[in-house]
Amino acid sequence: MSKSGLRVLIIGGYGTFGGRIARLLANEPGLTLVIAGRSAAKAAAFCAALAQRGGATVLSPLAFDRDGDLTAQLTALVATARPNVVIDATGPFQVYGDAPYRVVQACLELRLPYLDLADGADFVTGIAAFDAAARARGVALLSGASTFPALTAAAVRHLTQGWTAVTGVSIGVAPTPRAVVGANVLRAIASYAGKPVTLRRDGAWTRAHALTETRRRTIAPPGALPLRNTRFALVEVPDLQVMPRLWPDLRDIWVGAGTRPESIHRIMTALAWLVRLRLVPSLLPLAPLFHWGAGVFRWGEHRGGLVVEVTGRDPDDQPATRSWHLVAEGDDGPEIPALPAAALVRRWLAGHPPAPGARAATDLELADFDALFAGRAIRAGVRDAAEAAGPVFRQVIGAEAWSRQPAVWRALHGVEAGTPAVWRGRATVTRGRSLLARLAALLVGFPATGADVPVSVTLTRAPEGGERWMRDFGGRRFASRLDAGQGRNAHMVLERFGPAAYAQALVSEDGAVRLVLRRWTLLGLPLPLWLAPRSDATETAEPTPDGARFRFDVRISHPLGGLIVHYRGWLAPC
Incomplete structure (x- = not known):
């Protein structure tokens, strides 16, 4: 696809993440965004508000029910204006029930390329079951086009260029405490809090319990104001399963989220322990309470960040440790999860679509984010453990x-x-x-x-x-x-x-x-x-x-x- 035109259907287009994707792509010549959701009025209002900002992207509202007859709705859309890409920005993908891949299957049937922002490990890795069919039909089905694993995998690849082995990955994400957190995000967290998650440790697959393991880390891009030292708790994300498949020598992987203020983070850890000890079956019934609390307990610096640290052996086969740090100021922080999907669409628009197949969305390089970081209050850079000496x-x-x-x-x-x-x-x-x-x-x-x-x-x-x-x-x-x-x-x-x-x-x-x-x-x-x-x-x-x-x-x-x-x-x- 060249810049002569690209039509993108965003399911959940006026929601938290779909809206961010739309805003990131609102000034792309040759691009049409179909903003789809259950409410035609909300879709139209979102398009009208975004159009008032100006921009080259064409906006089109659409009533679309994700829980309805997907094949019929997509077939009708194909008959009038076939989308080149379908983005599922709804969720939570962890609790999609008995038919979690309904959108994937409908897109595959109609030969429609597909992206989603899933952050559930089982969902993202499970899409590989459609790989053979997707290759046969010449269509790309990519899952996890978000911070995890799209951006994090790009960071690991950047840090380990030329290395002979990647043996450890440790990741921490610290959202700004003032971000508007969607109800679906909190439902996802509540669904796995305190429950076992699969990860690689000491060279073997094992189980750990989400939110009950903690570590501390300082996110500090070179030359930028670091985030305050942050307490991270283990979360269930695709990286835990995807990265050991990308880097077969990987012996250890750990991913944590640093919710702030820290007092709320400690309460979440304590509640997760109730699930781990089987005193309560799940925190999912508390998800509405968490959503209310996320809108109330919002003190602290309006800044967010991400750190990805790798260990392994460098091009000279010597032990090495490097880390990539990112800090985003103010309202630019909540945009980060939407950047990978926007980067993939920009590549598509420029004539570089992903290869056919069904897989985790780990095709991007850090360079693909440069244009999206530019003009935003985002600082990022690399630190090397070898720097921990000298002046x-x-x-x-x-x-x-x-x-x-x-x-x-x-x-x-x-x-x-x-x-x-x-x-x-x-x-x-x-x-x-x-x-x-x-x-x-x-x-x-x-x-x-x-x-x-x-x-x-x-x-x-x-x-x-x-x-x-x-x-x-x-x-x-x-x-x-x-x-x-x-x-x-x-x-x-x-x-x-x-x-x-x-x-x-x-x-x-x-x-x-x-x-x-x-x-x-x-x-x-x-x-x-x-x-x-x-x-x-x-x-x-x-x-x-x-x-x-x-x-x-x-x-x-x-x-x-x-x-x-x-x-x-x-x-x-x-």
């Missing part, structure tokens, strides 16, 4: 973001072990006048107010990897210890001033690196962030006739005491 800032920001920084910035933060590096320059200092500011200056050693103050910074990297920064402002000296954070401080710079420790993210944007405070402790005890001193720190490179010099601008304040100290200036190597 602290290089470990934390990641190799991809490190290489994009100015040479002078990399030189200052690239201190080698055993050899102190000294940088000198000039600074302007403004000290706060409050009692808190004077107390902080006394305890830490912050300099007094002054203009054109001579400043030097001596950086010393310890053999074990941490760094000591000694700052001297006109004879007034203060020091801190910097380490690459671990555990809940992972992918952050942990800076210690005496009994206080501050975990700061490195955010690279607009030609500068900002240090953003995310956690802090006092005497080892974690404290609320609203009690912490506010740190607004930015590092840049300033052009000079001889090249460039390092510029810093650090402002430390506190909500209760106002300004503590503000120092800004430049440094150059000695």
Whole structure:
């Protein structure tokens, strides 16, 4: 199919996921979207609202009952305007009853290519039963054209190019707590919570119980603001069965979802344990309550993310670990599950339809998502376990973001072990006048107010990897210890001033690196962030006739005491 035209029928087209697919494809020349659902009025209203935004895509509403006579309805549609692709965006596919593949079978009978957004492992792998018939009829039937397994498989393939073996896969998805969660999604989760799911562990197929196994992880694309450290619970998704078939050497796979706020996540885990212990048969009757709660308990950062980590053997047959991280801001996060279906349609429209056959929708590459990520608040990148050595800032920001920084910035933060590096320059200092500011200056050693103050910074990297920064402002000296954070401080710079420790993210944007405070402790005890001193720190490179010099601008304040100290200036190597 070329850009001369493509007609796509979206069943559930005005629903949560169908609507997202339609919006993602609303400006594609040569594309017609048939928005289908039980209510002709709702379909027409959705098309009218989307058309008001403008765009090249033609929109057509259609009354369509998925529980009705599918063959008759599709036959009538074929007779008037044959669709080139049918997308089933309804669900939940885990509870479709005795005839879960009714739409698949109707499409196969009429030779209509088919996609769905199923996230049930049994459903997605089960579509392979139609493979021989689909090949014979020359039609593609793809299941799971969503985050799992379409996007995750693309990430694994990208991370392991040239590898001799892929032995482990660990995945975590953390939706924004403010996303509108469809009732069907929550019905699916409730249907398998606490029940056994099949997965690969220690090289053998075994069973584990959904939502009762947990892990923690920080999603941190290189140079982007990471998500807060997240608690993930095992979920039943197609990857558990699909990926061991794609990568035969795979010995371990684990996939978790990190629902937020974490208090609600812990309640879900506790309820799942009731099912695991056979105290209740299922949480499915509670699905309406979960749906209500999802619309009420929505506090926390309006951000979501995904991490895919792989282990195996690299092209030199050496042990390797790599991970792909994605963070989506605001309302761009809930779009992620719809991106794979949109990417497949875009490929179809460009003349690259999938090969005939019935299988999981794992045909995409990460490059197929580039155009869909562009223009959205989505940051993604790769981290390599080999980066967990060397200068602290290089470990934390990641190799991809490190290489994009100015040479002078990399030189200052690239201190080698055993050899102190000294940088000198000039600074302007403004000290706060409050009692808190004077107390902080006394305890830490912050300099007094002054203009054109001579400043030097001596950086010393310890053999074990941490760094000591000694700052001297006109004879007034203060020091801190910097380490690459671990555990809940992972992918952050942990800076210690005496009994206080501050975990700061490195955010690279607009030609500068900002240090953003995310956690802090006092005497080892974690404290609320609203009690912490506010740190607004930015590092840049300033052009000079001889090249460039390092510029810093650090402002430390506190909500209760106002300004503590503000120092800004430049440094150059000695």
